[in-house]
Amino acid sequence: xxxxxxxxxxxxxxxxxxxxxxxxxxxxxxxxxxxxxxxxxxxxxxxxxxxxxxxxxxxxxxxxxxxxxxxxxxxxxxxxxxxxxxxxxxxxxxxxxxxxxxxxxxxxxxxxxxxxxxxxxxxxxxxxxxxxxxxxxxxxxxxxxxxxxxxxxxxx
Amino acid sequence: xxxxxxxxxxxxxxxxxxxxxxxxxxxxxxxxxxxxxxxxxxxxxxxxxxxxxxxxxxxxxxxxxxxxxxxxxxxxxxxxxxxxxxxxxxxxxxxxxxxxxxxxxxxxxxxxxxxxxxxxxxxxxxxxxxxxxxxxxxxxxxxxxxxxxxxxxxxxxxxxx
Numbered sequence: 001x002x003x004x005x006x007x008x009x010x011x012x013x014x015x016x017x018x019x020x021x022x023x024x025x026x027x028x029x030x031x032x033x034x035x036x037x038x039x040x041x042x043x044x045x046x047x048x049x050x051x052x053x054x055x056x057x058x059x060x061x062x063x064x065x066x067x068x069x070x071x072x073x074x075x076x077x078x079x080x081x082x083x084x085x086x087x088x089x090x091x092x093x094x095x096x097x098x099x100x101x102x103x104x105x106x107x108x109x110x111x112x113x114x115x116x117x118x119x120x121x122x123x124x125x126x127x128x129x130x131x132x133x134x135x136x137x138x139x140x141x142x143x144x145x146x147x148x149x150x151x152x153x154x155x156x
Numbered sequence: 157x158x159x160x161x162x163x164x165x166x167x168x169x170x171x172x173x174x175x176x177x178x179x180x181x182x183x184x185x186x187x188x189x190x191x192x193x194x195x196x197x198x199x200x201x202x203x204x205x206x207x208x209x210x211x212x213x214x215x216x217x218x219x220x221x222x223x224x225x226x227x228x229x230x231x232x233x234x235x236x237x238x239x240x241x242x243x244x245x246x247x248x249x250x251x252x253x254x255x256x257x258x259x260x261x262x263x264x265x266x267x268x269x270x271x272x273x274x275x276x277x278x279x280x281x282x283x284x285x286x287x288x289x290x291x292x293x294x295x296x297x298x299x300x301x302x303x304x305x306x307x308x309x310x311x312x313x314x315x316x317x
Contacts, residue, residue, distance in 0.1 A: 019208045025220040026190035033187050047180055059186040061313055063224035069280065086315040108313055116181075119230070149312035152222045152271050154247035 003079035004142050007035035012074050022069040032107040035078030043131040062109040075099035082139045085132045088113050088121045164303050165240040168196040173235045183230040193268040196239020204292045215277050222271040229265045236260045243300045246293045249282045
């Protein structure tokens with residue numbers, strides 16, 4: 001099972017590899033964030049919007065579950081599904097997959113719409129809200145992954 | 157790094173926001189909070205007995221199993237933060253903890269929650285801690301057991317409507 005939107009392939013940068021000889025935990029977010037950039041371009045919240053409108057998006061929260069290590073030089077892509085849309089924020093999940101298809105990590109986040117004059121949280125413009133709602137309706141055909149909402153904890 | 161303690165939590169030396177971490181919003185990009193949390197926990201991992209020497213000698217290491225960041229306030233170029241560490245729970249093969257990035261002016265820029273796994277690299281697979289490491293983890297847990305568990309731990313993510 002995969003998520004409805006597939007982002008472009010990326011290659012791990014050598015400086016992201018740590019002493020374990022794999023992608024360091026911190027840089028998974030860079031790859032997930034590039035996937036979100038692509039989606040935001042499509043719904044009218046891309047870099048151009050951020051640079052011209054006085055509004056932008058901030059991340060409120062992000063969670064990664066590390067499933068399998070990624071060796072140096074790996075080619076990867078992220079996938080994306082909207083989970084929920086509000087007037088000023090959206091909730092989403094992602095997968096990070098190796099180019100061969102296997103799952104390396106999952107991501108879950110909340111994105112806020114921000115009026116930069118604050119900065120403060122602000123309602124989406126009508127056109128963006130329409131795009132988000134259309135995407136949510138489209139993504140609703142894919143089941144919500146079972147790992148959403150599970151608390152973190154130690155197995156004893 | 158120092159072994160400073162702030163309100164019962166272990167804190168790292170100060171770390172500074174670098175120019176290459178600033179994005180088109182003119183603040184530190186969300187991805188690099190993880191870098192500060194990771195660097196800011198290394199003094200605790202060393203105190204437990206982990207690091208590259210442990211990996212080479214024992215062919216075991218630690219992997220992150222789960223990591224969650226709550227972004228509370230923007231960080232700008234040149235801002236200096238310290239990272240605070242609080243142990244929540246210790247198991248035979250993993251430990252659970254929270255962190256805070258504290259700006260030098262005293263406000264919290266972000267919280268982190270992590271599950272750290274002990275890994276046998278011949279798998280790689282999750283493996284029990286050796287007794288010396290387990291004793292150190294239990295000692296840290298005992299030292300920090302009096303600290304209140306933050307209310308955000310275990311809450312599912314969702315939108316306020």
